[in-house]
Amino acid sequence: MLDKQLILGVYDNGDDLLTSVKKLRKKGVEIFDCYTPYPVHHLDNEMGIKRSNLTVGAFLCGLTGFFLGLLLQFYMMTNFLHTFKSWPMIIGGKPQDYGMWPSMVPVTFEMTILFTAFGIGFLFFAKSKMIHGKIAQIIDPRQTDDRLFLAVEPSELSKMSRSELDSFLTENGAIEIRERNLDGSDAVETAAPAKPKAKAKAAPKSEELSEEQKTEKLGLLKSIVGEGSIDQKDDLKEISGVGPVYEEKLNSIGIFTFEQVSKLTPESIKAIEELTKYFPGKIEREDWVSQAKNLMDK
Amino acid sequence: MVAWNVQNVIINLISTFFISMSNSENKYWRGIEELEANPATLENISNEFSDKLPMEEILGDTEELSSNRRDFLKFFGFSVSAVALAACNKTPVKYAMPYINKPEEVTPGHALYYATTCGVYNEGFPVMAKVREGRPIKLDGNPDSALSQGSVNAAGQASILSLYDINRLPHPVVDGSEVEDWSEVDKKVNGILAGASGDVYVVSRTVTSPILQASIQKFMEAHNAKHVVYDPISYSGIRGANKESFGADVIPSYNFDKADVIVSFGADFLGTWISPTRFTADYSKNRVPTPENPEMSKHYQIESLLSLTGTNADYRYSIPASKQGKYLVSLYNMLSGAGGDLELPGNALKQIATELLAAKGKALVVSGSNDKSEQVIVNAINDLLGSYGSTINLSASMNLSNYDEAAFESFVNNAGKAGAIVLLDANPVYSYHNGAALAEAMKNVPVITTAMVVDESSNGAVVHAPNNHTLESWDVYQPMNGHYVTSQPVISKVFNTRSTAESLRTWAGEKVAMGEDQASHQWVVDFLSNDLGQDANKVFHDGFVQKSTGGVSSSFAGSVSSASSRIASNYKESSGFDLALYQKVGVLDGSSALNPWCHELPDPVTKVTYDNYVSISRHDAETNGWEQGDIVKVSGNGAEIDTLPLLIQPGQARGVIGIALGYGRSVQTNADNDLVDLGKNAYPFVQSSSTGTSYLAQNVTIEKVDSGYEFAQTQTHHMIEGRDYLREATIDEYKKDNAVRNEHKFETVSLWSDYDYSKGHHWAMAIDMNACTGCGSCVVSCHIENNVPVVGRKEVRRRRDMHWMRIDRYYSFQADADETASVRVGPSNVDQEFKKGQWSTMENELAGLDKNSASGDNDYGHYDNVKVVHQPVMCQHCDHAPCETVCPVLATTHSSEGLNQMTYNRCIGTKYCGNNCPYKVRRFNWFRYNKNSKFDYHFNNELGRMVLNPDVTVRSRGVMEKCSFCVQNIQMAKLNAKIENRKLEDGDAQTACAKACPSNAIVFGDRNDPNSRIAKMYKNDRSYKMLEEVGTDPSVLYLTKIRNRKEEVQS
Amino acid sequence: MFEASIRQPLVEGNKSIADVSNDICAPIENKPTKLWWLGFSISFVFLMVMVLSLGWTVWEGIGTWGVNKTVMWGWDITNFVFWVGIGHAGTLISAILLLFRQKWRMSINRSAEAMTIFAVLCAAQFPLFHMGRVWLAYWALPLPNAFGSLWVNFNSPLLWDVFAISTYLSVSLLFWYLGLIPDIATVRDRAVTKARKFWYGFFAMGWNGSARTWHRYEIVALILAGVSTPLVLSVHTIVSMDFATSVIPGWHTTIFPPYFVAGAIFSGFGMVLTLLIIVRKVLNLQQYITIGHLDAMTKVVMLTGSIVGVAYLTEFFIAAYSGMVYEQYAFLNRAFGPYWWAYWTMMSCNLLAPQVFWFKWARTTPWFIFMLSIVVNIGMWFERFVIIVTSLHRDYLTSSWAMYSATITEVGIFLGTMGLFFTCFFLFSKFLPVINMSEVKSIIKSRE
Structure with missing residues (x-):
């Protein structure tokens, strides 16, 4: 493992990394791993990591805690398993059988929580092979600081030539290309020359907007709805169908006010849908334009 | 199993550490303290429960071992006595088995009861002394004697501690140095008497013992001496x-x-x-x-x-x-x-x-x-x-007092010229109104004293020939005409002492058989058989003998007119206060100055401990601008007390102040505690002349000198605030309806089926508030029986008295307002109508009455009329005890006989149970009260600890304690019944308080026994449970107080 | 409910990812400032006061406190509930706000969680040392007895407390530590000294920021948040049951669980505000802990303060309505009895004072918020004092009524726990990143 040789794309932001990962996998190149100082959302999906079954483990741990808690109390406080006979107690006239269950609720609850939390904690450490004092496999000290790394195994070069890969990564925002071992030592040059790869498609797929297209669409949008700024922001969530997430999306493409929404035309709606990939038909269906007009009048 | 052993090791290490930390003092032998230092016991402490109790051997039935918790206490009792036995074997034989002739029936672990006397007033009060392994540990009244009727009052209960008083003289003292040999004493005394240039006086309290009387007689004859009687309280x-x-x-x-x-x-x-x-x-x-x-x-x-x-x-x-x-x-x-x-x-x-x-x-x-x-x-x-x-x-x-004022006055006047003075037990320097002059006169006279401690009068005596304690002596007393009470030793002499009677006869030149009071014994036997014609052994067994007496003519021959004219002429209008001097129930005339139990017992009325004070009416205090806690100077009739705190006492007459006698003692003491320099001596105010003694001083003035004195009171709130836990009615109401004020019974609902107490015993108590007078006898009895620590004034001030049972005293006040007055009551400013004569039990109503009193000048007339109720409160042994539920470690649980039990060695001291007790009867060991020089009472010295009851654990610090219904007595009664192969009878098991109660207000017994008195109390219409509505299901009943009054009691 | 995330940025000053690391790691990598030393020394002196006071208590006995036969709990349990209450905001901020995806939590949750742990540590001193025999405290654990199977009493709320507090402390510690691991790794990888490399390396557990680990990490964080939320609510509920299940008028109240939880959140946020206003000033983190954060938190304070206020009034109504003289008296006594001052301090600090947060100026002026947060802390301390002491000192039998006042030992212990708290906090601010760097980096990203 230690001498695993990796080709690394170095990024300085998560969006570029995410885009690169997405595109690389489209080209059939499997990503060995990414190393990021912060969790990049959707990266796991795009990398094709299977959802971990830690939740099942948590549930089982919780269940264990629950029953252990009950067992503990029944064992100690009632005649369950004939344990109470040696020291029979009368406690404030309280029952000494299952009738005391209300008294058991708090402890059972706490035991459930305790076992869930620690169970999942230890499962996590175990699955991630983490333990105190373990020497970290650090490729580059900045991977926990401000650089994001996309790692590809040299074996993947069978699907894409090294130079293709390099230029692909550079095109998608990588600021540097490196070769390193997993433990951070410089990679020994492996002689294996990259085999010619299947042709990479030159043009990006139609569903992916290029930067130019983006700028164009944004420009179009701006010309229709006008310039908005964060200072004039309305609470777009008041429009039925807009939640905090949608609102954020709208904000990110420069739509902040009811006035802007009320000015939307079918053309600009299409632009929004292409830009955000979020609202196929939703804006027209829920008639945001007239909703926004009403809200403006208030 | 391995884990358990490791745990044990850790526990042992920890507890050894803490025990070794606390074990710095040196120690030697004697009973309970041995118990504490026994290594086996230490191990038991660390193991929480002893695992080496010889239970199997004792019971031979191992199945029963694990059968129920009730047996645990039985085993525990065995283990205590086993350890006590082990402890006794190590002690010097002379001390361990201190009988003159070891009675056959002595069984270690079993208490023996001997009929003897206790002397509070030196009167010879018939008691039964409970003796454990040669140590008397408790006094109960002799049930057959008309004088005691089975009970002893508070001071009498407490008097047992004077036997184990470290301040007692351990040896006779001659010329200031201790001597071992009594012949040196006799030599010195004979020298003094031979060289006496003036009259020889024998000064004693009233002599009720014919033996002592005869001895004095012989002494007088031999030395041509005069006998003067002095009593601090004159009748x-x-x-x-x-x-x-x-x-x-x-x-x-x-x-x-x-x-x-x-x-x-x-x-x-x-x-x-x-x-x-x-x-x-x-x-x-x-x-x-x-x-x-x-x-x-x-x-x-x-x-x-x-x-x-x-x-x-x-x-x-x-x-x-x-x-x-x-x-x-x-x-x-x-x-x-x-x-x-x-x-x-x-x-x-x-x-x-x-x-x-x-x-x-x-x-x-x-x-x-x-x-x-x-x-x-x-x-x-x-x-x-x-x-x-x-x-x-x-x-x-x-035969309470033969004090003759005239004779004593002439003695005081001639004391300076006396040849020698033999002080028996009298202490006139302290309690005579002109004691200072007497002390001055006695300075030049050789004084021989038989007092057990060095008190004000015997201080400076040439010869101290300490008397035996009553419980160490053979004697016979005649406290009542025809009623002879015998005293027999119930312990071998604690110190090198000799009975006064023997001393006097020795000094009279008689040959007295020495050693272990042989002579005294012979004189008593002779007196009983010869003079009274009784079988001496039977009298010793019974403790008393009643002889018929000659009648006294009861035809009145006095002159009313001369008496009333003397009263009229003696009465003087005075501008100052009347000073009424009185005795307190615990302290009495002051002779038990060094007895902490007497002082820790709160005064039944004021609930003040450790102090005397000037009590005054509210009206007088307000008129003069004085407040409770002001420190005043009292002067009048040539006497003066420079500082005494002022206490406002409801019900006190206007123009009268009261000061208790018996304080301000200066006895030489080896202890450093609150009993030293306690209070102020009020005897100088006593008006005494050759014709009589008056405990009333007129024209006394008060001057405020300071303020802010804090009384050590065990109860500081005196109204019941209209609550239901105290019920009272008038006799007329009772005649109409036996359940008056008690008609409403609560229907308590339980969420689950209750524990079935119907099998075996179910202990319960009833307290008849009609019979209870609030005398405090039970409080002291409980204090002694259960080894309750004495905590001192400072701790009482901090509300940390340890009494397992207390007597709550509540006042209700009568409105003195006009026919109808409307008073503003409480924070909500509700107007309330008050009729003249209506009774109020609520503080805020009282405040309203204050403002609206008739004359509008802060007259506080309602303070003059006050009704009082005494309510003894101890652990109520609730069957649904709130304290048990909340203990995290099961240190307090219920027994199958309905007792709320406290397992001290399981307690970790969270105090949650104490908080959750609605009756606030749980007491916490805030400090270590035993072997702690900060609490230098009897728990702090080897001798004082001899009074400890070996059946009751001395609690360590940090644990909760409370009334146990004297479970040790219950267990003992059950064992005795088992040994005698009979059923337990009603009255076999008694609590200390029930035994001590002179009015039989406390009834204890098994409510499952249909013929028991307690079972009948449950059917009594007057009985109710305190705070029944809280749902605690207490085992203590209270009986509605009935007053023989006309009007409605409660508004 | 909260919409300020767009109006104002969560992190001000156009920070880059590298800036975040540099800013937040600065206190760890540089020598402590004079201000830090001053604060730490003072805290440490107070910590020593606690050690001495507790030592004295153990040596002499609980008698060194002012508690008595009527009021058996005084400052001890007051302080216990006070600290436990403070300990609530941390996990609440982390867990509930994580579940609700409130991003504004990110720059405050680390220190809030630390505060939780330190507060619970402080709180734990009191139930421990209020025991008469603290060396036997382990008897409250369900351990087999030396002789036989004598166990603990599961009916006792105090035992529930043992389970609740220890669970809460350990789960909070786990949650906090889990959040710290990526940041510890950052410090490790930035480290220049060997010692720092070793120790941070030891605690980073080999973290390397792998996407696979992040994937699991996020699941774990979510589950922990999911279980922590009911845990937080349960802990103060159980603490409230110490009182609610008793029979003492003023304690025996079914409203206690929700009321205590609201009060805990209230006091917790109060304490978070106090701390963060100091921290952002002392450690120069104004751009991470912005006025927007303060604004949001003050709104929570206002809301929970009002809830608590309503509970106070409800108690009065229920007491009046109960028809039980003891209950009625207990509440009248609170307001008009000898401890009236405690009651009215509580009322004015908890119900009235937070109402100023209706005004925007009050919500956005740090010094004012600081003052108010102190007032809230005082008010919540008095709330516990009122509940515990004024209920106990006059309960059923009037003969037992007594007053209680703390001794210097008790005051010493309380001030000492303040010392413990701040000592821990100063050490934390020196040795660990006070702001969750990895989360803050992720929100910087989302703004680009």
């Missing part, structure tokens, strides 16, 4: 009056049980007057109405201070002490048909006269005054009412 008034009226110089017996109407003029007969234990027992016999006989005596108390007796009266009137005689004359005149010139509010005196006449032959009038003229009037009244022969018995007279 010469009564004696003089009886001499004048009937020709008999006696203190008669009063039969309160035979009286239907009792009128007491300032006589605190339930607290301190003549024979309070017996009077309480008699009094309460006629105070408990039953459905069959719904009658009770009617008790009027007319007094200046609020006494314990006054708190129990049906009607109580406060009058200035100096006018008492005039009121008596008025009453006499009313009775005899002439009109009286003085009247009580509401023409009550007239009413009293009417009722007295109606109850002729069943009436009793007493007066606490020591004025002969007043007592003559009292005699005349009683004669008019036909009391002699029924409620007063002149022939069964009390």
Whole structure:
């Protein structure tokens, strides 16, 4: 493992990394791993990591805690398993059988929580092979600081030539290309020359907007709805169908006010849908334009 | 198993560490302390429960071992006695088995009871001493004697500690140095007596022992000595009056049980007057109405201070002490048909006269005054009412005091010229009003004393020849005419002492058989068999013998007119205060100055411990701008006390202040505690002359010198705030409905099926608030029985007294407002109508009354009229105990017999149980109270710890404790019944409080036994459970207090 | 409910990812400032006061406190509930706000969680040392007894407390530590000294920021948040049951669980505000802990303060309505009895004072918020004092009524726990990143 040789794309932001990962996998190149100082959302999906079954483990741990808690109390406080006979107690006239269950609720609850939390904690450490004092496999000290790394195994070069890969990564925002071992030592040059790869498609797929297209669409949008700024922001969530997430999306493409929404035309709606990939038909269906007009009048 | 062993090791290490930390003091032998230091016990502590108890051997039935928890206590009791036995074997034989002839029946772990006496007033009070392994540890009343009727009062209970007093002289002292050999003492004494240039005086308290009397006689004959009697409390008034009226110089017996109407003029007969234990027992016999006989005596108390007796009266009137005689004359005149010139509010005196006449032959009038003229009037009244022969018995007279003021005064005047003074047990330097002059005179005279401690009078004596303690002596007393009480040693001598009788006869030149009181024993036996014609052994067994006495003529021959004219001429109008000097129930005349139990016992009325103080009426305090806790200087009649705190006492007459006697002792002591320099001596205020002694000083002035004194009170809130846990009704209401105030029974609902207590025993207690007088005997008894620590004044101030049972005392006040007054009550400013005479139990109503009193000048008239209830409270042993539920470690649980148990060694001290107790009866060991020089009471010295009850654990610090219903007695009773192969009978198991109660107000027993007294109490309509609505299901019943009054009690 | 995330940025000053690391790691990598030393020394002195006071208590006995036969709990349990209450905001901020995806939590949750742990540590001193025999405290654990199977009492709320507090402390510690691991790794990888490399390396557990680990990490964080939320609510509920299940008027109240939880959140946010206003000033983190954060938190304070206020009034109504004289008196006594001052301090600090947060100026002026947060802390301390002491000192039997006042030992212990708290906090601010760097980096990203 230690001498695993990796080709690394170095990024300085998560969006570029995410885009690169997405595109690389489209080209059939499997990503060995990414190393990021912060969790990049959707990266796991795009990398094709299977959802971990830690939740099942948590549930089982919780269940264990629950029953252990009950067992503990029944064992100690009632005649369950004939344990109470040696020291029979009368406690404030309280029952000494299952009738005391209300008294058991708090402890059972706490035991459930305790076992869930620690169970999942230890499962996590175990699955991630983490333990105190373990020497970290650090490729580059900045991977926990401000650089994001996309790692590809040299074996993947069978699907894409090294130079293709390099230029692909550079095109998608990588600021540097490196070769390193997993433990951070410089990679020994492996002689294996990259085999010619299947042709990479030159043009990006139609569903992916290029930067130019983006700028164009944004420009179009701006010309229709006008310039908005964060200072004039309305609470777009008041429009039925807009939640905090949608609102954020709208904000990110420069739509902040009811006035802007009320000015939307079918053309600009299409632009929004292409830009955000979020609202196929939703804006027209829920008639945001007239909703926004009403809200403006208030 | 491995884990358990590791745990044990850790526990052992930890506990060894802490124990070794606390084990720095040196120690040696003797009973309970051995128990504490026994390595096996230490291990038991660390193991929480001993795992090496010889239970299998004892019971032979291992199945029972694991059967139930009840047996645990049985085993525990065995283990305690086993350890005690082991401890005794190591002790020097002389101390461990201190019987002169070891009785066959001595079984370690078993208590033996011996009939003997205790001496609070030196009167020879018949008691049963409980002896464990040669140590008397408890005094209970001799149940057969008319004097004790099975109980001992608080001071008598406490007197056992004087046996184990570290301040006692361990050896005789000659010329300031201790000597071992009594022959040196005798040599010195003979030298003194031979060289005496003046008269030789023997000064003693009243001698009730014929043995001692004979010895004094022999001594007097040998040395031509004079015998003077001195008592701090004089009864010469009564004696003089009886001499004048009937020709008999006696203190008669009063039969309160035979009286239907009792009128007491300032006589605190339930607290301190003549024979309070017996009077309480008699009094309460006629105070408990039953459905069959719904009658009770009617008790009027007319007094200046609020006494314990006054708190129990049906009607109580406060009058200035100096006018008492005039009121008596008025009453006499009313009775005899002439009109009286003085009247009580509401023409009550007239009413009293009417009722007295109606109850002729069943009436009793007493007066606490020591004025002969007043007592003559009292005699005349009683004669008019036909009391002699029924409620007063002149022939069964009390040998309480033969104090002759004239004789003693001449002694004081001649003391300086005396050749030698032999002080027996009298302490006149302290308690004589002119003690300072006597002390000055005695300086130049060789003094020989037999006092057990170095007190004010014996300080500076040439020879100290310490007397035996009563419990170490053979003696016989005659406290009541014809009633002889024997005293036998119940412990071998603790110190190198000799009985006074033997000393006197030795000094008289008689050859006295030495060693272990052989001589005394012989004299007592001779007296019993020769003089009384009794079988001495039988008398020792019974403890007393009753001989018939000759009758005394009861034809009244006194002169009422001369007495009333003397009263009239003695009465002086004064601008100052009347100072009434009185005794407190625990401290009495001050002879038990070094007894912490007496001082830790709160005064039954004020609930103050450790202090004497100036009590004053609210009106007088407000008029002069004084507050409670102000420190005042009291002066008058040539005496002065520079600093005493002021206490506002409801019910006290205006113009009267009260100061308790018995404080301000300066006894040489080896302890450093709150009993040193306690309070101020008020004896100098006593008005004494050759004709008599008066405990009333007139024209006394008070001057405020400081403020901010904090009383050590065990109760600081005195109103019940209209709550339901205290119920009272009038006799008329009771006659109509036996369940009055008690009609409403709570329906308590349980969420689950209760534990079934119907099998075996179910212990319960009932307290009849009609019988209870609040005397505090039970409190001290419990204190002794259960090894309750003494905590001192500072801790009481911080509300940390450790008493397992307390007597709550509540006041209710009568509105003195106009016919109807509207007062603003409480924070919500609700207007409330108050009718004159209506009673209030709520603080905020009282505040309203203050503002609206009739004259509008802060008259505080309602403070003059006060009703008092005493309510003893101990652990209620709730079957649904809130304390048990909340203990995290199961240190307090219920037994299958309905006892709420406290497992001290399981307790970790979270105090949650104490908080969750609605009755606040749980006591926490805030400090280590034993072997701790910060609490230098009897727990801090080897000798004082000998009084500990080996059946009851001494609690360590940090654990909770509380009333156990004296579970050790219950277990003992059960074991005894088992040994005797019989069923447990009602009364076999008794709690210390129930045993000590003179009025039988406390009934303890098994409610599952249908014939027991307690089971009957459950059917009594008056019985209710305190705070029943909280749902705790307590095992203690209270019985509604019935007053023989006319009006509605509760508003 | 909260919409300020767009109006104002969560992190001000156009920070880059590298800036975040540099800013937040600065206190760890540089020598402590004079201000830090001053604060730490003072805290440490107070910590020593606690050690001495507790030592004295253990040596002499609980008698060194002012508690008595009537009021058996005084400052001890007051302080216990006070600290436990403070300990609530941390996990609440982390867990509930994580579940609700409130991003404004990110720059405050680390220190809030630290505060939780330190507060619970302080709180734990009191139930421990209020025991008469603290050396036997382990008997409260369900351990087999030396002789036989004598166990603990599961009916006792105090035992529930043992389970609740220890669970809460350990789960909070786990949650906090889990959040710290990526940041510890950052410090490790930036480290220049060997010692720092070793120790941070030891605690980073080999973290390397792998996407696979992040994937699991996020699941774990979510589950822990999911279980922590009911845990937080349960802990103060159980603490409230110490009182609610008793029979003492003023304690025996069914409203206690929600009321205590609201009060805990209230006091917790109060304490978070106090701390963060100091921290952002002392450690120069104004751009991470912005006025927007303060604004949001003050709104929570206002809301919970009002809830608590309503509970106070409800108690009065229920007491009046109950028809039980003891209950009625207990509440009248609170307001008008000898401890009236405590009651009215509580009322004015908890119900009235937070109402100023209706005004925007009050919500956005740090010094004013600081003052108010102190007032809230005082008010909540008095709330516990009122509940515990004024209920106990006059309960059923009037003969037992007594007053209680703390001794110097008790005051010393309380001030000492303040010392413990701040000592821990100063050490934390020196040795660990006070702001969750990885989360803050992720929100910087989202703004680009």
